[in-house]
Amino acid sequence: MKPELKFVDIISQQPKMQKRKNDLSSFEYTYRAEITSMYQLTDMETLYRIQIVNPEERRRFAFIPGQFLMLEIPGIGEAPFSISSSPSIHGEVELCIRKAGNLTNFLSKVGRGAIVGIRGPFGTGFPMEEMHGQNILLIAGGLGLVPLRSPIAYVQENRSHFREVNIVYGTKSPQHLLFTYQYDVWIKDDINLNIIVEKADPSWIGSVGMLTDTLMKILEGRDNEFYHNTYAIVCGPPVMFKFVCNMLNKFNIPMQKMFVSLERRMHCGMGKCCRCNVGSTYTCLKGPVFDYWTVMNLKEAI
Amino acid sequence: MKKTINVNVKHLTRVEGHGNINIKIRNGKLLEAQWEVIETPRFFEAMLVGRNWDNAPWITGRICGICSIGHTLASIRAVENAFKIVPDEQTRKLRILLKHMETLQSHSLHLCFLVLPDLMNAGSVFPLIDSHKDVVVHAAKIKGLANDLCDCIGGRRLHPTRTVVGGFTKLPAKEELAAFGERLKNIVKDLMVVADLFTGFKLPDFTRETEFVSLKGTAGYPFIGGDVVSSDGIQMREQDYKKLTNEYIVKQSTAKWCRLSRESFAVGALARLNNNFEFLHPVVKDIAGRFGLIPVNHNPFMNNIAQLVESVHVVMDSITLIDELLSSKFTEPRQEVKPGSGVGVGAVEVPRGILYHSYEFDDKGKIVKCDCVIPTGQNHANIQHDLEALAEEFADRGKDDKEIELLASMLVRAYDPCISCSVH
Amino acid sequence: MIFRIFEKKELKNLFEILAAHNKVVGPVEIGKDKQCNPIYAFTEVSDFNSIKLDYTTTKLPAKRYFLPFHEDLSTFRIKDNNWQKTIDYNADRPLIFFGLHPCDINALNKLDKVLLHSVFPMPYYVAKRKNMFIIGIDCVPQPFCFCRSMGSDTALHGFDMFITNLGTRYFVEILTDTAYNFLKNIKTEEPKEKDHILYMKSAAERNKKFTAKVDTTDLAKILDMEFQSDVWKQWGDKCLACGTCANVCPTCYCYGVEETVDINLKSARKTKMLHSCNLIDFAEVAGGHNFRPERHSRLKYRYYHKHRGFVEAFEESLCVGCGRCGESCLAGIKVPEVIASVRGGKKR
Amino acid sequence: MKAKESESKTYLGIPLYRPKVAFFEFSSCEGCQLQIINNENTLLDFLSLVEVVNFREAMTEKSDDYEIAFVEGSITRNDEAERLKKIRKNAKILVALGSCACFGGVNQLKNRFNNIEWVKKQVYGKHPIDTAPVRALEEVVNVDLRIYGCPIKKEEVEKIVLHVVLGKSIDIPKYPVCMECKANENICLFDLGEPCLGPITRAGCDSWCPNNNAGCWGCRGPAEDANVGYMKKIMKEKGFSEKTILERLDCFGGFAQFPELKKKGKH
Numbered sequence A: 001m002k003p004e005l006k007f008v009d010i011i012s013q014q015p016k017m018q019k020r021k022n023d024l025s026s027f028e029y030t031y032r033a034e035i036t037s038m039y040q041l042t043d044m045e046t047l048y049r050i051q052i053v054n055p056e057e058r059r060r061f062a063f064i065p066g067q068f069l070m071l072e073i074p075g076i077g078e079a080p081f082s083i084s085s086s087p088s089i090h091g092e093v094e095l096c097i098r099k100a101g102n103l104t105n106f107l108s109k110v111g112r113g114a115i116v117g118i119r120g121p122f123g124t125g126f127p128m129e130e131m132h133g134q135n136i137l138l139i140a141g142g143l144g145l146v147p148l149r150s151p152i153a154y155v156q157e158n159r160s161h162f163r164e165v166n167i168v169y170g171t172k173s174p175q176h177l178l179f180t181y182q183y184d185v186w187i188k189d190d191i192n193l194n195i196i197v198e199k200a201d202p203s204w205i206g207s208v209g210m211l212t213d214t215l216m217k218i219l220e221g222r223d224n225e226f227y228h229n230t231y232a233i234v235c236g237p238p239v240m241f242k243f244v245c246n247m248l249n250k251f252n253i254p255m256q257k258m259f260v261s262l263e264r265r266m267h268c269g270m271g272k273c274c275r276c277n278v279g280s281t282y283t284c285l286k287g288p289v290f291d292y293w294t295v296m297n298l299k300e301a302i
Numbered sequence B: 001m002k003k004t005i006n007v008n009v010k011h012l013t014r015v016e017g018h019g020n021i022n023i024k025i026r027n028g029k030l031l032e033a034q035w036e037v038i039e040t041p042r043f044f045e046a047m048l049v050g051r052n053w054d055n056a057p058w059i060t061g062r063i064c065g066i067c068s069i070g071h072t073l074a075s076i077r078a079v080e081n082a083f084k085i086v087p088d089e090q091t092r093k094l095r096i097l098l099k100h101m102e103t104l105q106s107h108s109l110h111l112c113f114l115v116l117p118d119l120m121n122a123g124s125v126f127p128l129i130d131s132h133k134d135v136v137v138h139a140a141k142i143k144g145l146a147n148d149l150c151d152c153i154g155g156r157r158l159h160p161t162r163t164v165v166g167g168f169t170k171l172p173a174k175e176e177l178a179a180f181g182e183r184l185k186n187i188v189k190d191l192m193v194v195a196d197l198f199t200g201f202k203l204p205d206f207t208r209e210t211e212f213v214s215l216k217g218t219a220g221y222p223f224i225g226g227d228v229v230s231s232d233g234i235q236m237r238e239q240d241y242k243k244l245t246n247e248y249i250v251k252q253s254t255a256k257w258c259r260l261s262r263e264s265f266a267v268g269a270l271a272r273l274n275n276n277f278e279f280l281h282p283v284v285k286d287i288a289g290r291f292g293l294i295p296v297n298h299n300p301f302m303n304n305i306a307q308l309v310e311s312v313h314v315v316m317d318s319i320t321l322i323d324e325l326l327s328s329k330f331t332e333p334r335q336e337v338k339p340g341s342g343v344g345v346g347a348v349e350v351p352r353g354i355l356y357h358s359y360e361f362d363d364k365g366k367i368v369k370c371d372c373v374i375p376t377g378q379n380h381a382n383i384q385h386d387l388e389a390l391a392e393e394f395a396d397r398g399k400d401d402k403e404i405e406l407l408a409s410m411l412v413r414a415y416d417p418c419i420s421c422s423v424h
Numbered sequence C: 001m002i003f004r005i006f007e008k009k010e011l012k013n014l015f016e017i018l019a020a021h022n023k024v025v026g027p028v029e030i031g032k033d034k035q036c037n038p039i040y041a042f043t044e045v046s047d048f049n050s051i052k053l054d055y056t057t058t059k060l061p062a063k064r065y066f067l068p069f070h071e072d073l074s075t076f077r078i079k080d081n082n083w084q085k086t087i088d089y090n091a092d093r094p095l096i097f098f099g100l101h102p103c104d105i106n107a108l109n110k111l112d113k114v115l116l117h118s119v120f121p122m123p124y125y126v127a128k129r130k131n132m133f134i135i136g137i138d139c140v141p142q143p144f145c146f147c148r149s150m151g152s153d154t155a156l157h158g159f160d161m162f163i164t165n166l167g168t169r170y171f172v173e174i175l176t177d178t179a180y181n182f183l184k185n186i187k188t189e190e191p192k193e194k195d196h197i198l199y200m201k202s203a204a205e206r207n208k209k210f211t212a213k214v215d216t217t218d219l220a221k222i223l224d225m226e227f228q229s230d231v232w233k234q235w236g237d238k239c240l241a242c243g244t245c246a247n248v249c250p251t252c253y254c255y256g257v258e259e260t261v262d263i264n265l266k267s268a269r270k271t272k273m274l275h276s277c278n279l280i281d282f283a284e285v286a287g288g289h290n291f292r293p294e295r296h297s298r299l300k301y302r303y304y305h306k307h308r309g310f311v312e313a314f315e316e317s318l319c320v321g322c323g324r325c326g327e328s329c330l331a332g333i334k335v336p337e338v339i340a341s342v343r344g345g346k347k348r
Numbered sequence D: 001m002k003a004k005e006s007e008s009k010t011y012l013g014i015p016l017y018r019p020k021v022a023f024f025e026f027s028s029c030e031g032c033q034l035q036i037i038n039n040e041n042t043l044l045d046f047l048s049l050v051e052v053v054n055f056r057e058a059m060t061e062k063s064d065d066y067e068i069a070f071v072e073g074s075i076t077r078n079d080e081a082e083r084l085k086k087i088r089k090n091a092k093i094l095v096a097l098g099s100c101a102c103f104g105g106v107n108q109l110k111n112r113f114n115n116i117e118w119v120k121k122q123v124y125g126k127h128p129i130d131t132a133p134v135r136a137l138e139e140v141v142n143v144d145l146r147i148y149g150c151p152i153k154k155e156e157v158e159k160i161v162l163h164v165v166l167g168k169s170i171d172i173p174k175y176p177v178c179m180e181c182k183a184n185e186n187i188c189l190f191d192l193g194e195p196c197l198g199p200i201t202r203a204g205c206d207s208w209c210p211n212n213n214a215g216c217w218g219c220r221g222p223a224e225d226a227n228v229g230y231m232k233k234i235m236k237e238k239g240f241s242e243k244t245i246l247e248r249l250d251c252f253g254g255f256a257q258f259p260e261l262k263k264k265g266k267h
């Protein structure tokens, strides 16, 4: 026998039709996707509707509320974004993106029709089915409304499965409010919308103050039955969920029924680059959605 | 013809550093022809005082970005002379090879990117990229090779890292050197194309007798160390550089001026060639002949041609050096350095002429005194006298402001002055 | 497992036969340090005599062959407003590793857990790993090796064959049929009872030479308890945040990604670069917020990832105890000392 | 300096801005500018990205109409400061090119002498000469971008210019040189008994000096979070004299803000 090693081609060796999570070729695979519309929500945030180009891939693409994907512009960069649209629409997602740096600034310059790459979906989501039959508190600070828009859409589409639904949404000022055009529809769908801004402008007629003030009003004076049968989803800057979760905790809302979404630096989304680790837990695999009990157990989470 | 000429060039372009030209002729009478050096001094000689010997080559190399290799080597030689270190053959050859490539890099940059535009009526080499792409490509290839080989031997093309007192920190791989040997052989063709191009130009017809100073060749064309000669018959050791340069200060210049036998002298390619013609590679002598460049030539514009001739010479010599290095076994690249008190001078022929570094050390190897005499500094006085003669002569010949401005600029450029270097 | 034994001179034959048909990587001497001790590194070798089989730990592991410091994940061709992505796993030939120590083999086994066997296997690693033929060799423990504490002093799997020096002959453990077939090219014998005794004696000898120790009992828990401990601050004051420890570590795999456009604007690339959790921007996000702005918080994280997080996920720590990081750290931050100080909870 | 292809370039269909750029130099060796011409292989691609309107070292034409000014050198005379202020007024983006511009470079070594008259006398004797303490550009005007290094690395310049043209953000490594040195698999100079400032110096040069077996002198200035104090201690423990350490730290001026360096020479 000639003592020569044969080159092992890992891809050809791999059994076909694997699950995406075990498929070697899925690691760097990007769906080509077209930006079909761009809608500027505020000075800093724009809503992008993105559609996977290949119809077959479009059909297969599915996600659950709370998951994120990686969006890439070749040569410019790649970054994680929460999916901000209804999980029942396949192959088309909406992302609300804030201009924050390299990729996000460049993105604001590309036009409709541009082709971008997306990978994903990645991470954990909110257990929407588990919440059936329960009260729901959707609590968002600032950009935190973006990942909440997907569970909100789910709730709208399955409104009869839920009891009382409250959105508590706080921003710095009225100009920072996102998705204002949808508020009426949410209210029509029997969702209580509680908006509060830290600083009003002359045209503002709503509440002014901290988000926790509004939350307090909703929680105060309810019975234990309410507290025990309530799920809370909290998204926003780290300082916010510290306060919010503490308050929810005081009212004895079970920690396993409180969900938060963490944000960390990410390069792969697949538990390899380690940049998103909290303590020593991968935010991209075990998160970004965590229940509050888990968060309490993560060192350096909040 | 009674003429009035006014030339005012502020920050002469396509030279390294800042200098002005002012010429005033009233009614045919030369009132003023001035070469003004306004570069800001950086005080390298003071900076080094009190610092350790190993700082000298590293810091003085920063005197000039174009001839940083020359400065580094002159500085190293001065330190080695002070500490009585004699470099071995391998180090000596590698250093000359490195020097050659700096010469080739600098000469080709000067000839093709800085001088050529004047001869082709352009403001810079950039329009030539479109109109004469082939020439630019040849030039870039020559310069690129020189730079790449500098990287290979010195660690980088500018402010070399491998060159240290005692030798080198790292040697090139032999395979790399062999590959460069081949590239050098090929580059001769490109140089010939450039030579052919230059035969087609007519350089200004102007001569002024002067004294030429350079290192003296013994076994070959001189580059590093040894005695210094002048075309007026002076010969001295490099240690006596002060007697050879006699620096003095003038009002119009932040650089010091020099003199030897007469009011000024010239250093550089033309001086080297005038003083050491017999040591040139035979092929190269022919090229010189084609331009009528026979020693002793007193046309300063011919310095350009001397550079061209030298470019071919260093390539031929480098091919030989590489062959020799390849056939020898590489030894330890770096000698141990035992610092001690002493004075050392290092003279090196850099592209623009002879460069001296001199240091005095205390017994711990701390620098007590430092002195550097830069080639362009030695040329300033000569440039000044050339300018006066040129302005007068060409005004007489009926040239106007624009023409004289161009001629004067070309004259200064012919010296390839390195002004920031001269005002260190 | 199948065992054989062969005369020492046969190893050269084996090398030559293998090197004639394959690329071989082995430990060679690349220089001497100030004390005149040899410095070793893994490089491609074609001459048996340049391999130093009695090498002590290399400064850097053979990392570049399975986790290159810089690697293009994909390249793009750009044409007008469209692009084409090309993915290359950057493995094109098998490599024979001639003489890896047990710690380095175990390091690969650990990496396998996260990069090969867990969710989203990393094809860039897998492609290279599946094309490694490994010949392990026993080592002489150095004063800084604490692999025994980490359970990495012997390799049980992850190689094709493993040779142990028995004086005039080599004892070989064979794990794969490829190795078995390769060995048919040289003269080998069935080991006898006395060879087994010799082997066990040599192993016992070697065991005595381990001096550095780390107490790993309940380490994951202790790390949790001592999260706020002051000792981290003291180590952080020393750390240079230079990333050397991660670069020399055979198990550190964290990385960053950068996308660049080539200067001709016609192509672009996405490059993975190994990073280190001790570097300032490891956990920095857009807008400048840094989740670990202090050196001590990053240093602490390195220990958390290795000795707690990885244990939680894979039941073993992400450290083989090779001691490389401590030896290369200019600040002298060494794993055994750090862990001892955390356990002791007392000031150093 | 116009490239022939006057049609504007695009990237992924987005038209790119082709900035007019100008190069200027103050007290320096002009080596950094030379580095820009020194990239023979990519020079033409580079030139097609920008429109060079001012480059005294290479061209005669000049113009005051430019968007990006690359400024090399440090400020050592008052007339230089005035010239720099004019450049600042004209330019949208002012780039400090090289260590002289970023920190004062080797030129600032003369600042360590308290007595400027002594310095002048060393070089010019009694001759009156105009000079002032050396300043980095940012001590005179606002600087938008810094390209570190003595000399600058041409690849880095190209990358930065490309990013400006593309509108990408400019990331200069925050971590130190050791990171690149390890990736280049060099033998650490400390193992060889040589001093090196790699652990505290900003990366981006691809560990240029250590690759050549020469210790780092810190020409790119401090890495972010550089632990200069402890580095000094380590070097002392490794047997290097205070003098050796300080001479490296003060060589290019990048570490001037650290308390470890606040000592002045005797003159």
Ligand SMILES: Cc1cc2nc3c(=O)[nH]c(=O)nc-3n(C[C@H](O)[C@H](O)[C@H](O)COP(=O)(O)OP(=O)(O)OC[C@H]3O[C@@H](n4cnc5c(N)ncnc54)[C@H](O)[C@@H]3O)c2cc1C
Residues within 6 Å of the ligand: A068, A077, A078, A079, A080, A081, A082, A083, A095, A096, A097, A098, A099, A100, A101, A102, A103, A104, A105, A146, A147, A262, A263, A264, A265, A266, A267, A288, C284, C285, C286, C287, D169
């Ligand atoms: C799970 C998750 C969901 C997110 N969802 C949204 C969203 O819906 N809308 C939105 O506007 N932003 C979202 N972000 C933040 C968004 O990822 C950053 O704003 C973005 O990475 C900035 O990229 P950049 O290239 O513009 O910035 P730069 O600062 O130039 O970033 C360079 C690189 O660093 C990494 N990086 C920097 N900041 C972050 C960050 N905050 N999180 C992760 N990686 C980062 C990325 O890899 C990025 O490409 C989310 C982040 C995470 C982790």
Ligand code: SF4
Residues within 6 Å of the ligand: C238, C239, C240, C241, C242, C243, C244, C245, C246, C278, C299, C325, C328, C329, C330, C331, C332, C333
């Ligand atoms: S622990 Fe040591 S090697 Fe690691 S980053 Fe800190 S100083 Fe560098």
Ligand code: SF4
Residues within 6 Å of the ligand: C245, C248, C249, C250, C251, C252, C306, C318, C319, C320, C321, C322, C323, C324, C325, C326, C335
């Ligand atoms: S952490 Fe240190 S001792 Fe452990 S495997 Fe890595 S380099 Fe070796």
Ligand code: SF4
Residues within 6 Å of the ligand: C244, D177, D178, D179, D181, D182, D186, D187, D188, D189, D190, D196, D197, D198, D199, D207, D210, D215, D216
């Ligand atoms: S040589 Fe210098 S840069 Fe390289 S690892 Fe050692 S200290 Fe760091």
